[in-house]
Amino acid sequence: MSEPKSSDSALRAMTDDGAFRVVTVRTTDTVRRMLAAQSVWGPAAERLGELATGAILVRETMAPTHRLQGLLRTEDGKHRWVADSHPDGGTRGLLTRLDAEAAPSIAGGMLEVVRTLYNGELHRGVIEVPSSGDMSEALMAYLQSSEQVASMLSVACVLGDDHVVAAGGYLVQLLPEVGRGPLAIMAERLRDFQRIGELLAKTDAATSPLMDELLYGMPFTLLEEHPLEWKCRCSTVRVMSSLATLPRADLNELIDAGKPIEMSCDFCGEKYTVSPNQLMGLLDQS
Numbered sequence: 660m661s662e663p664k665s666s667d668s669a670l671r672a673m674t675d676d677g678a679f680r681v682v683t684v685r686t687t688d689t690v691r692r693m694l695a696a697q698s699v700w701g702p703a704a705e706r707l708g709e710l711a712t713g714a715i716l717v718r719e720t721m722a723p724t725h726r727l728q729g730l731l732r733t734e735d736g737k738h739r740w741v742a743d744s745h746p747d748g749g750t751r752g753l754l755t756r757l758d759a760e761a762a763p764s765i766a767g768g769m770l771e772v773v774r775t776l777y778n779g780e781l782h783r784g785v786i787e788v789p790s791s792g793d794m795s796e797a798l799m800a801y802l803q804s805s806e807q808v809a810s811m812l813s814v815a816c817v818l819g820d821d822h823v824v825a826a827g828g829y830l831v832q833l834l835p836e837v838g839r840g841p842l843a844i845m846a847e848r849l850r851d852f853q854r855i856g857e858l859l860a861k862t863d864a865a866t867s868p869l870m871d872e873l874l875y876g877m878p879f880t881l882l883e884e885h886p887l888e889w890k891c892r893c894s895t896v897r898v899m900s901s902l903a904t905l906p907r908a909d910l911n912e913l914i915d916a917g918k919p920i921e922m923s924c925d926f927c928g929e930k931y932t933v934s935p936n937q938l939m940g941l942l943d944q945s
């Protein structure tokens with residue numbers, strides 16, 4: 660059965676006074692497929708949905724044309740999440756649990772963001788997750804301390820009994836021109852939008868109604884909307900090139916064993932089989 664097309668998108672706007680740049684995203688379908696690929700549910704799955712949504716929002720704000728990864732781990736290191744967001748709108752996610760019984764609370768954990776800069780170098784920022792254990796607060800803290808971006812942001816992932824009800828969020832970036840008046844109005848307005856799960860569930864997380872709510876009464880201009888989806892990036896070529904980085908001695912050992920190697924993608928579960936002949940091909944190249 661083929662997957663229904665994703666209805667997710669990212670919408671950007673700017674207020675006409677030049678004070679705020681706003682991104683709203685619907686990530687319901689992205690998160691649905693991500694959780695299915697990872698076979699996870701419950702609080703740890705909600706954090707994955709939130710992290711993926713946050714990674715998309717931060718990428719859309721800081722560098723829409725470049726890749727961004729969000730890495731999160733609990734203080735005890737027993738839960739680790741990865742969200743990998745790309746400029747084509749495709750995002751994939753990964754949850755690693757060393758102990759499925761451990762609580763997936765992220766309070767006091769670490770949030771790391773790695774993104775590619777225009778010159779190809781990596782920008783890396785790490786913060787400690789605030790004691791509230793709230794993903795939105797962690798993302799705002801990251802933006803403030805690592806990117807010097809003042810923002811108001813909220814992400815949410817609402818799970819039903821057996822389906823993703825809604826996932827999405829927004830990021831309001833305060834531009835340097837922002838005056839005290841508009842800032843006070845916006846801060847007051849967004850107090851009602853700190854927890855947006857309920858609103859997203861009611862509106863199917865659609866980007867345009869959320870934008871209208873956030874910017875109610877403020878003249879603004881819509882800039883762009885583009886589609887988002889869950890997408891893995893694995894391929895036979897990538898599997899082979901990762902094997903090619905193994906030391907020659909290790910490759911020889913695998914070849915001598917004479918059996919095909921079975922590998923599966925951590926993000927999507929796709930299985931790859933590499934034959935001894937293919938491994939020998941790697942030796943020829945190196």
Ligand SMILES: [Zn+2]
Pocket residue numbers: 891892893924925926927928929
């Ligand atoms: Zn994959």
